[in-house]
Amino acid sequence: MKEQQLKLEDRLKELESMVEQLESGKLSIDESVKVYEAGMALAKDLEKQLTSLESRILVASGEEEVPFDAQ
Numbered sequence: 001m002k003e004q005q006l007k008l009e010d011r012l013k014e015l016e017s018m019v020e021q022l023e024s025g026k027l028s029i030d031e032s033v034k035v036y037e038a039g040m041a042l043a044k045d046l047e048k049q050l051t052s053l054e055s056r057i058l059v060a061s062g063e064e065e066v067p068f069d070a071q
Helices: 002-024 029-058
Strands: none
Touching: 002 029
């Protein structure tokens, strides 16, 4: 779990760095598009990971039942 948390935090920092690059206005249009595409892909992956973690927390806290196929 600790390893997964570090990966999540590292990936969030990476996404923040991409946003800062885009906001700086120092990238060419081509570079901006590449960073934007990579950032969107990373954001989608992070959303999936966060949704999974949220589900695990809800199951562990008893607020959500474990799906049958996950048992």
